[in-house]
Amino acid sequence: MSEVSTGAGTPPEGWEAPRERWLSTVVSPAFGPRSVLLEVAVRLLVPSVLVFSVFLLVSGHDRPGGGFAGGLVASMAFVLRYIAGGRHELAAGMPLKPNTLLALGLLLSGVTAGLPLFGGGELLEVFKAKADLPVFGEVTFASYLVFESGVFLIVVGLVLSVVAALGARMEAEEEEARAGRRRRRARNKGGAQ
């Protein structure tokens, strides 16, 4: 495995650093070096993982899947980016804060659950609409897709806030501690001279 950013020893003669950027950030994470292999794998996997999560969400109403499973798969895409590129990569991939995602998901699910009450229906009652679309053929839309999308957002928000609390924040603390050690070492060296 080629480790680019360790700086231990010089690369062999005639070796050229890769010019291709696989991820959107280049800052190396606090824990361990970046791995090109992982970066390439993540670059290739993330889009398909996200598409698969949407497939699970949409197909969930009468087959295995649903908002919860879809949300877990989608959050794995973000976790992969985090593992490959650290917290800056995670921040680049997700513009919203985990808490905002959680709140939006709760609102979406809660409103869909409560909306039928205003029309004189029951809590969580489902509305369906059928349509004939040119490419897809007959498509059924049911209001629980909206509810499940809320669940999807909640799960993604939850996993991301766990990653933020147990990964990204610890990483930031580690970086800070490392910078502190470096400063102290520099000071000590200055004192000795």
Add this chain to the structure above:
Amino acid sequence: MTTLLAVPFLVPVLGAAAALLLRSYRRGQQAVSVVTLLLVVLAAAELVRSTADGTVLTSQAGGWEAPIGITVVADPLTALLLLVSSVVLLVVLLYAIGQDTAGLSRATPAVFHPIYLVLTAGVCLSFLAGDLFNLFVGFEIMLTASYALITQAPTRARVRASMIYTVVSLTSSILFLTGIALVYGATGTVNMADIALRLDTAPEPLRMVLALMFLVVFGIKAAIVPMHFWLPDSYPVALTRISAIFAALLTKVAVYAVIRTQTLLFARDDTSAVIMWLAIATMVVGILGALVQDDVNRIMSFALVSHIGFMLFGLALGSAAGLAGVIVYLVHHIVVQASLFLVNGLIRQYVGHTSLRALRGLTAISPMLALLFFLPAMSLAGLPPMSGFVAKVALFQAGAEAGGWLAWTGVAAGVATSLLTLMAIFRVWVRAFWGVPLPDVVEAGERLRGRRSGGALLMAGATGAMVALGLVLAALSGPLTDLAFTAARDLLGGGAYLQAVLGGAS
């Protein structure tokens, strides 16, 4: 009706989402929380009004009929507990807002408000759940929120306490889930009304095992002796607002679950002797614990354990009078326990700690504080004319009516516990409130005078409102007892509940 039944858990969830979005606007967050809880209070009041004659309201989520779909049920007991809980939640929220406004708290409001509303949703859903699994979900929502709340403003002691709390709660949750699986295996349904019908034909030993299993599950959460050890270790160290809500509501939700399962699901099984012995043990062990403690918060926590025993005592009697006594006691105890913890919070705020060793002469620096402590404390001990007196008399009367040596033993234990409670309270009174103030207490009093702000006034006002609520309960004890009797008859008859939930299907 359906809308009314959905408000107590749906509105707090939406409120939590809004509070989470507004996390950088403190005022907006506070407004959202207050409005949400006001809505819940109004809905609960309307529920009490429409169930006061013993009607049972139901709502079938998604339009699926009872044994298949999720049922939300409100009978008089549920409605009454919803009303009291939501009022207490609102008052404690005002206390918390006062504390945050005064800048006296290290809690993170951005996290506190959403989680507090989620806790509200969990408590309300537990009361309203019509099937066992939904009851479990309600409990989990409530407990998950409480895991986060107990470590607000984390210190070493709080993290340690939350470890105990979380591990014990999770253990009981696992048992709960196992119990639901066993019930489903035996009856093929999780709808409580349906289970009640189908358990009729189940073999007796099986019913007994299930009944005892649920007693253990809710016994852990309600802190029934010998499953109480976690409570005095975890509640007192949390922030005041949080220990007040935990002490007032969390154990009571578990007591409600004990009442619901033992009267509805296992009504024909004789667990009453077991419950009576547990009640006696809980009363006596709890109050003996309170007598040897040195910290006001810990004394109140042990008293809390002890007074859970009174509620079990009424349940064990199994008569309408006994259950009515339990319901009055539940209402009284929710309010009184919340008041006492809020007053302890004020003491902690003024002096910096609640240890009896270093408190003396609080009356001299704040007579109002002494009054705020005195009233609910007398109510807790059951002195007339407080609400505690009404509740205890109702229970003892029911015990005397039931007769038999076991019931009389229970009454004797109850009377002894009341006297010992009085003793524990006088210990606090004499050591903390009477006497010549210690130098640092005097100093705290002087600091206090120089630091009057709107927030501090709101804190004291909320505490005063809670204490006043206890007095109102005493004044309203007539209508309250009537309502409790209606609720108790509904619980024991069971017919109205089954009819309302299953409708034509039964």
